Amino acid sequence: MIAAQTSRRRYQWRKLGRVFDPTDYAQRHESWMSEFAQAPSVIVFDDYLRVFFSCRPKPDPRGQYKSYCTYLDVDREDPTRVIRVADHPILPLGELGMFDEFGTYPISVIRLGNTLRGYYAGWTRCESVPFNTAIGVAESSDKGTSFEKLGPGPVIPYTVDEPFVISGPKIRSFNGRFYLYYIAGRQWILDRGRPEPVYKIRLATSDDGLNWEKLGRDLIADQRGTEEAQASPDVVYSGGRYHMFFCHRSGRDYRNQTGGYRIGYAWSEDAIRWHRDDRRAGLETSDAGWDHQMVSYPHVVIVDGKTYLFYLGNDVGKQGFGVAELEGEL
Amino acid sequence: MSVLHASSSATQTAVGIRWEKRGLIFRPSDHALPFDHCEFAQSPQAVSLDDRVRIFFSTRTRDSSVGKFVSHICYVDFDHDLQRVLGVSKQPVIDQGGLGCFDEHGIFPLSPLRMGDQIYGYTCGWSRRVSVSVETGIGLAISENNGRSFRRIGTGPILSATLNEPCLVGDAFVLHCEGKFVMWYIYGRPWQRFSAGAPPDRIYKIAMATSDDGIRWTKRNEQPLVEDMLGPTECQALPTVMQVGGRYHLYFCFRHASDFRDHPDRGYRLGYAWSENLTQWHRNDAAVGIQRSEETTAWDCQMMCYPNVFQHRGRTFLLYNGNHFGREGFGVAVGTMEGSDIVIRVNEASQQAIASHLNACDQDFSTRLSERVDVSAYAKKLNEQATTIEAWRGDRLIGLLAAYVETQTLESPISRTAKSFISNVSVLRESRRRGVAKRLMARLLRELDRRLAGSDVQTCEIELEVARDSPSALGLYAQCGFHVIDDNQTTIRMRRSTQVAPSVSDHNTKRS
Numbered sequence: 001m002i003a004a005q006t007s008r009r010r011y012q013w014r015k016l017g018r019v020f021d022p023t024d025y026a027q028r029h030e031s032w033m034s035e036f037a038q039a040p041s042v043i044v045f046d047d048y049l050r051v052f053f054s055c056r057p058k059p060d061p062r063g064q065y066k067s068y069c070t071y072l073d074v075d076r077e078d079p080t081r082v083i084r085v086a087d088h089p090i091l092p093l094g095e096l097g098m099f100d101e102f103g104t105y106p107i108s109v110i111r112l113g114n115t116l117r118g119y120y121a122g123w124t125r126c127e128s129v130p131f132n133t134a135i136g137v138a139e140s141s142d143k144g145t146s147f148e149k150l151g152p153g154p155v156i157p158y159t160v161d162e163p164f165v166i167s168g169p170k171i172r173s174f175n176g177r178f179y180l181y182y183i184a185g186r187q188w189i190l191d192r193g194r195p196e197p198v199y200k201i202r203l204a205t206s207d208d209g210l211n212w213e214k215l216g217r218d219l220i221a222d223q224r225g226t227e228e229a230q231a232s233p234d235v236v237y238s239g240g241r242y243h244m245f246f247c248h249r250s251g252r253d254y255r256n257q258t259g260g261y262r263i264g265y266a267w268s269e270d271a272i273r274w275h276r277d278d279r280r281a282g283l284e285t286s287d288a289g290w291d292h293q294m295v296s297y298p299h300v301v302i303v304d305g306k307t308y309l310f311y312l313g314n315d316v317g318k319q320g321f322g323v324a325e326l327e328g329e330l
Numbered sequence: 331m332s333v334l335h336a337s338s339s340a341t342q343t344a345v346g347i348r349w350e351k352r353g354l355i356f357r358p359s360d361h362a363l364p365f366d367h368c369e370f371a372q373s374p375q376a377v378s379l380d381d382r383v384r385i386f387f388s389t390r391t392r393d394s395s396v397g398k399f400v401s402h403i404c405y406v407d408f409d410h411d412l413q414r415v416l417g418v419s420k421q422p423v424i425d426q427g428g429l430g431c432f433d434e435h436g437i438f439p440l441s442p443l444r445m446g447d448q449i450y451g452y453t454c455g456w457s458r459r460v461s462v463s464v465e466t467g468i469g470l471a472i473s474e475n476n477g478r479s480f481r482r483i484g485t486g487p488i489l490s491a492t493l494n495e496p497c498l499v500g501d502a503f504v505l506h507c508e509g510k511f512v513m514w515y516i517y518g519r520p521w522q523r524f525s526a527g528a529p530p531d532r533i534y535k536i537a538m539a540t541s542d543d544g545i546r547w548t549k550r551n552e553q554p555l556v557e558d559m560l561g562p563t564e565c566q567a568l569p570t571v572m573q574v575g576g577r578y579h580l581y582f583c584f585r586h587a588s589d590f591r592d593h594p595d596r597g598y599r600l601g602y603a604w605s606e607n608l609t610q611w612h613r614n615d616a617a618v619g620i621q622r623s624e625e626t627t628a629w630d631c632q633m634m635c636y637p638n639v640f641q642h643r644g645r646t647f648l649l650y651n652g653n654h655f656g657r658e659g660f661g662v663a664v665g666t667m668e669g670s671d672i673v674i675r676v677n678e679a680s681q682q683a684i685a686s687h688l689n690a691c692d693q694d695f696s697t698r699l700s701e702r703v704d705v706s707a708y709a710k711k712l713n714e715q716a717t718t719i720e721a722w723r724g725d726r727l728i729g730l731l732a733a734y735v736e737t738q739t740l741e742s743p744i745s746r747t748a749k750s751f752i753s754n755v756s757v758l759r760e761s762r763r764r765g766v767a768k769r770l771m772a773r774l775l776r777e778l779d780r781r782l783a784g785s786d787v788q789t790c791e792i793e794l795e796v797a798r799d800s801p802s803a804l805g806l807y808a809q810c811g812f813h814v815i816d817d818n819q820t821t822i823r824m825r826r827s828t829q830v831a832p833s834v835s836d837h838n839t840k841r842s
Contacts, residue, residue, distance in 0.1 A: 098496055128458065151492075151494045153491045154492065157489075163485040
């Protein structure tokens with residue numbers, strides 16, 4: 001019964017502070033990085049952690065953004081200490097009419113021998129709704145300094161029950177098989193005349209990472225009604241089971257503290273069937289500062305026996321991301 | 331063994347279907363269609379029903395909020411001979427797609443496939459983009475009432491963009507053949523702007539997918555399906571396929587990627603390709619059998635597009651649109667297939683039928699057959715000892731391939747080679763140049779495959795002799811995989827050698 005008791009424990013995260021504020025670079029990298037540092041994804045190197053993320057230049061006159069993937073390196077001993085910041089995007093936007101013509105956000109990177117492979121969501125612009133997204137794949141042979149797309153189209157196609165807004169990829173490899181956790185749009189709802197997408201966490205598995213088999217069902221039960229939107233399904237294996245940290249928001253009126261993003265938690269014995277238990281997530285907003293309104297888009301990485309959680313602050317990472325360290329283990 | 335051989339019994343290129351135009355058969359302006367449509371009946375696609383031919387087509391309304399067109403699917407019913415309109419649909423057969431869905435801004439076209447009591451409607455859904463005009467995907471909607479209305483199986487597409495088919499997946503056409511579903515469709519390459527300031531143009535190509543249930547599909551495109559005739563930016567659209575005479579006939583329309591709307595030289599016309607195995611396709615626009623009208627006032631003088639081939643009560647029809655992408659409506663042409671009245675059979679001909687056939691061909695052999703052998707004795711021998719592959723028109727034997735077939739390795743037990751010998755290939759004079767000899771040869775090869783599968787034979791050798799002065803026969807045998815092994819003054823000896831598949835494949839059993 002000891003195991004049952006510990007499994008209900010609420011995780012205690014010690015916030016280490018903000019890692020990166022992209023607005024510090026707005027002058028230098030105006031054309032591609034003025035604000036937003038979103039969806040951190042870490043690859044561990046010998047003496048540093050390479051954190052891939054997406055950033056944006058200022059919006060165009062119509063208020064529309066583009067987003068680019070890039071990276072920064074932090075000290076492996078102290079992940080709040082930035083060693084270097086890339087001075088260029090690592091992945092080009094798509095050609096005319098392609099699914100990723102207007103943005104690449106987020107990216108999730110996995111190591112395959114000497115190659116890094118990145119799964120990223122590409123953004124296109126639509127007429128009746130503001131955007132659509134799909135997941136593409138690219139590889140790097142220079143430790144992530146630059147990526148080359150494996151094809152001009154998406155690697156996860158839209159299907160009958162996943163009609164649009166396929167995004168938020170998190171690539172994992174468990175027991176010799178690839179697992180791609182992602183989100184798929186369910187419906188566009190009109191919230192006071194404005195189209196807002198509802199999306200749910202989904203899973204596909206694959207032997208080669210290119211030909212995918214969709215599981216075809218929602219992984220995480222709704223807690224904020226059928227219009228709940230779920231994002232950033234970040235999965236890590238620790239202590240004999242799988243853990244998922246994700247974020248969720250209300251379907252309508254979510255651009256405020258009540259309806260906005262929160263961090264949720266679920267666990268699983270097999271990486272497929274999940275038990276949601278948000279009370280255990282344990283990361284809340286601060287009383288003041290860069291993350292006092294919102295914490296979202298979690299990413300957990302275990303390195304040198306320490307468990308870190310990278311996350312976005314206010315306005316979905318407009319002023320960057322920070323990191324927290326777990327007391328104990330998952 | 332006899333070494334007889336009829337010359338000039340082969341054709342280099344089989345002829346496709348010949349189409350006789352009947353002209354425009356449906357003008358939307360003549361009928362009371364939903365929304366008071368009076369223009370556009372695009373991409374007609376027929377389903378053969380017991381009492382009528384139902385033809386689905388796309389027509390348009392204008393989306394008042396943005397001033398752009400939205401396509402809807404309606405239908406018109408015709409009598410068996412496509413001469414008389416029986417009625418038109420009172421409303422579109424499928425409603426508009428939901429907000430943000432792949433088919434939100436219209437369906438064009440819908441391709442029907444009759445499945446017992448149901449009709450599967452494969453839709454090409456359109457949704458508008460900002461930097462380019464549109465993106466498409468293929469959906470499935472099912473009708474339980476012969477096509478009067480369809481219900482989507484879900485809000486998303488059944489086939490959409492993938493890594494190397496990055497956009498504009500659409501124009502599905504599905505056949506149920508050889509135990510599986512086969513889909514021909516198109517996909518887009520990255521859009522291009524051909525001149526500064528011009529709107530971006532699409533480039534799309536024909537591709538193929540297969541499925542066990544018509545719902546979950548696997549794309550089958552390691553290489554382009556249909557060769558480009560207008561270079562890499564050629565646009566190929568609306569594939570439609572029919573299986574006749576042992577071949578798959580693929581019709582489609584194609585055009586240049588830019589300046590195609592107002593320049594007839596660059597606009598849509600019909601193309602053609604054929605295949606015997608669904609894998610290798612041979613483009614041969616010369617055999618399309620139909621052209622734009624030369625008369626400058628004709629409805630199809632500038633453009634022919636959006637073909638749909640189908641059979642109804644034993645007749646073959648081709649529906650298509652003419653000038654202005656079908657603004658005035660659609661027309662029909664009636665097909666006659668070269669050789670479609672010829673049936674291939676194995677080991678059925680009597681000694682008398684063989685003798686009578688050989689006598690009718692007698693003078694066509696390079697050396698008259700009757701000068702070399704006793705025809706009736708030869709016929710008796712073929713009838714008793716050879717495998718006879720026969721082409722019949724009605725009860726008349728019009729073509730004969732006779733081979734002494736070995737299915738064991740008696741002669742070469744070590745190399746495990748079975749040797750067969752083709753003794754005779756002959757086709758009646760009036761039935762030549764229709765691919766009969768090639769069909770006979772293809773049937774023999776299938777027959778050998780079938781008989782050798784599962785045996786201990788590893789190599790199958792077939793030999794034949796042909797007169798030097800028969801270039802068309804030599805060409806045919808070369809096409810069928812024979813190569814010259816001996817060449818003397820008057821005859822050439824040829825051999826075809828293949829490895830036998832280790833076990834009986836699905837494919838062979840289905841076709842046998």
